[in-house]
Amino acid sequence: MRIKLTLSYDGTNYHGWQVQPDGETIQSTLQKAIEKIVGENSIIASGRTDAGVHAEGQVALVEFNQEIPLWNFQNGLNSLLPKDIAVINVEEASEQFHPRFSSTLKHYRYTILNSRVRNVFQQKYCWQIPVVLDVDLMNQGAQFLLGKHDFSAFQSSSCCSKDPVKEIFAAQCIQNEEWIFFHIEGSGFLKQMVRTIVGTLVEVGKKKMKPDFIQELVKSRERKKAGKTAPASGLCLVKVLYSKELKLTC
């Protein structure tokens, strides 16, 4: 069977998605649970999430050699998985479906708590910044990300993608009282790209960089000019779309 899984996870206690020699990962935990139900299996995700990053709608393809009703598979998996991982949807996948190459859009949300007082309920899911950020300036800066660009300037220095050109469909900060939610939708993202964009936009929000510096930065393709990488805790993979139509959700 080929099953498309939609997963939600609190990444706090995991070393990211990808199987690692040391430490628990989302993929290894999932693989072990699936093994208990249907034996040997292979899993591919829409993309890796880094250590500490969360997901509301990660998509993965799992393949194995048994037949099992989808409902039983989901329920069995949810009862075997730890409480910080949940399978929120299961459906049979076509032969053509590939979780990474078939995807047309990924939506990430980065949460900033712009307050001098912490929020005891959301501390694992945000970046607390005590100095006031100018969200209008951040949004002016974010507009320079739109379109197709070489995003090497926002790529982790530990990684070199063969294809640093990505298309950004939407990028916007939405403020709700002391919360700032940065939503970004694109064809795909480089390693630590969203977190480096957020780190840089925060510099713009603090008026340490001008909004149009983002444009200059994209053109430069130099990582060292960008801001610091924002903490993993604030980042969440919201949705992966597979429709040919691009439905902007933010």
Next chain:
Amino acid sequence: MRIKLTLSYDGTNYHGWQVQPDGETIQSTLQKAIEKIVGENSIIASGRTDAGVHAEGQVALVEFNQEIPLWNFQNGLNSLLPKDIAVINVEEASEQFHPRFSSTLKHYRYTILNSRVRNVFQQKYCWQIPVVLDVDLMNQGAQFLLGKHDFSAFQSSSCCSKDPVKEIFAAQCIQNEEWIFFHIEGSGFLKQMVRTIVGTLVEVGKKKMKPDFIQELVKSRERKKAGKTAPASGLCLVKVLYSKELKLTC
């Protein structure tokens, strides 16, 4: 100095508000932190919260014999307190102010996740119920709580209040997709009263009790007729008001 503190806490890891011979409580943790700043002190809260219950706006009065700028006191306290307790506001309290007796309204919220799949981010802050609840019936039942009644039927069997008569100003379930938020506002609440009300309303939502059974139950004053006590994790003390005007916030 007499200071009115507004506190937010994740109650998961505490044995409730009140100092206990064994185990950490919110009050003992707070008292130790205040002691480091201004020495000996006394604390009284608007009311006790049970083990595992959360607060967004608990109010407490703290008294000590030193003078300290409010801003310094709040910042110092927040840096000494563990991450799951935060002081969200401080102000000087008048001689007349008493956190319990001066309060005119308390607002609690109980969160139910009405879904067969867990939510990995909110599991510590809700009660997951996999069978579909009829929220209209629950709201019909909740209306019988309004007004001044003897609420002995909803009181913890381990407790006997001298004054089981309380006034309920508002009681309503608000549904948002798979979430059900039960808001209740009243002059005061008995031990485990909100959780027993929720446990009983859930029986109504499951159609195991009729909505007007709530009226009968209130009249009976018999705890054994009510539903089970809902888990502490779903309960949050949202706000305590001290105005003479009753401002309904739900």
